[in-house]
């Protein structure tokens with residue numbers, strides 16, 4: 001700075017040259033940083049670099065750990081010939097709706113939730129169990145030597161906790177094998193299920209949410225008990241009837257699981273259950 005003033009104090013030709021030079025420098029390139037500024041920005045860059053490197057390392061470590069867990073699960077599955085059943089909740093095992101969305105003909109249900117075992121009111125929600133759910137879970141549990149059951153839903157964890165308090169209060173069926181929207185917000189993937197992919201049956205009413213594992217998918221008929229907004233047809237609730245218990249979709253799914261179970265028990269070299277699952281287009285919904 002002192003140098004600058006001393007330069008400005010000299011003759012006008014020199015002054016003009018100095019100003020012109022300064023203008024050129026300021027437009028041509030940024031002012032050079034002081035040594036301290038340089039040190040400070042260089043140290044900030046180092047910190048950011050270091051942070052990014054650590055983040056990348058953590059990412060790699062996470063991927064490696066996930067791959068290892070899947071590999072271990074796969075080895076374990078091979079040893080025990082373990083199979084996995086991944087169940088969706090909404091429209092597969094239950095149908096729930098906001099009480100405020102009840103049609104006029106459905107309002108009688110408000111008087112019935114206390115006396116019915118298949119109907120449960122929780123805060124502003126009314127939840128209806130699909131017929132045959134308890135039998136299905138109980139029977140599938142008997143196959144538990146081979147089948148491990150998981151819940152995989154796009155519902156929020158608080159909602160799922162509420163539903164499972166009713167369906168599986170003692171965590172007999174699913175323990176903590178529950179995946180919710182928080183872990184999987186956009187689509188469903190078996191990468192989050194610790195299991196050998198060749199030994200997983202997915203039961204879900206929606207195909208699109210499983211873009212990468214459709215070979216594992218057994219599509220089930222969408223269960224709708226309450227009237228959906230915009231639907232013209234009468235709901236089960238309005239008609240005071242329900243899906244058949246013994247001939248309904250869950251009964252067919254159970255029959256299929258028993259068939260798979262039997263094949264795995266009988267055929268020692270059977271390692272992949274996916275060829276046993278009909279392609280979605282030919283399933284016509286179970």
Ligand SMILES: [Mg+2]
Nearest residue numbers: 088090091205
């Ligand atoms: Mg669903």
